[in-house]
Amino acid sequence: MNAKQRVAERAATFVSEGMVVGLGTGSTADYFIQALAELHREGMPFTTVSSSVVSQIKAHDLGLPSISLDQVTTVDLYVDGADEVSPDITLLKGQGADLVREKLLAKASRHFLVLVDESKLVRSIGQNFAIPIEVMPFAWRMVKTQLEVLGGQGDLRRIAGKDNLMISSHGSLILDMVFPDELDVATLNERLNAIPGVVEHGIFKNLANAVFLGVAGGVEERWADNGDEAS
Numbered sequence: 001m002n003a004k005q006r007v008a009e010r011a012a013t014f015v016s017e018g019m020v021v022g023l024g025t026g027s028t029a030d031y032f033i034q035a036l037a038e039l040h041r042e043g044m045p046f047t048t049v050s051s052s053v054v055s056q057i058k059a060h061d062l063g064l065p066s067i068s069l070d071q072v073t074t075v076d077l078y079v080d081g082a083d084e085v086s087p088d089i090t091l092l093k094g095q096g097a098d099l100v101r102e103k104l105l106a107k108a109s110r111h112f113l114v115l116v117d118e119s120k121l122v123r124s125i126g127q128n129f130a131i132p133i134e135v136m137p138f139a140w141r142m143v144k145t146q147l148e149v150l151g152g153q154g155d156l157r158r159i160a161g162k163d164n165l166m167i168s169s170h171g172s173l174i175l176d177m178v179f180p181d182e183l184d185v186a187t188l189n190e191r192l193n194a195i196p197g198v199v200e201h202g203i204f205k206n207l208a209n210a211v212f213l214g215v216a217g218g219v220e221e222r223w224a225d226n227g228d229e230a231s
């Protein structure tokens with residue numbers, strides 16, 4: 001069993017009868033979806049809500065019960081991966097470009113567990129990746145100008161393919177921006193929240209309850225101060 005599987009199996013032990021379980025997106029979240037399928041086969045009743053079309057299809061293919069996001073007000077447990085995790089359990093997410101649903105689920109969850117291996121640990125957010133900022137398509141130049149006023153540098157995310165631009169599942173564009181080190185993540189989070197035309201961004205601050213870290217031969221749990229252990 002690899003580190004991603006180990007953390008996913010551990011997270012699955014927090015699922016209990018009748019829960020609404022939020023499904024993340026990415027290779028680590030996939031292992032959690034597979035672990036849920038095992039619980040479902042064993043007869044445990046629960047339902048799922050997905051953070052992306054991809055996860056929804058995976059859940060469906062494995063026979064997991066699901067409800068759509070617009071039917072949900074609160075989620076009992078949301079389990080997802082992350083691209084970066086800093087020591088205060090702030091996350092950077094969004095390489096999968098489904099930021100809006102991911103943050104909605106994180107905010108609506110009673111418990112949000114984050115599954116990572118050691119490669120995701122950083123001293124500060126933005127160390128390994130640019131900050132993904134999802135923007136209304138007609139606003140992207142205005143938003144980019146505002147981000148440059150903050151010292152940001154970057155451009156629209158490009159992908160291989162006909163149109164060459166990354167478009168989120170609900171039609172937004174993604175700006176990947178690098179900011180000066182002097183701009184601390186708490187301030188950056190607030191500034192990004194305040195820019196008109198920004199749909200969502202990849203800084204997840206004060207949202208995760210715990211990080212499950214895959215280490216050699218085991219799982220290390222790091223609970224946030226707000227993170228009473230899910231039970």
Ligand SMILES: O=C(CO)[C@H](O)[C@H](O)COP(=O)(O)O
Nearest residue numbers: 026027028081082093094096
């Ligand atoms: O934020 C995400 C998608 O938007 C993913 O959780 C993040 O990219 C981690 O993916 P993986 O588990 O494949 O490393």
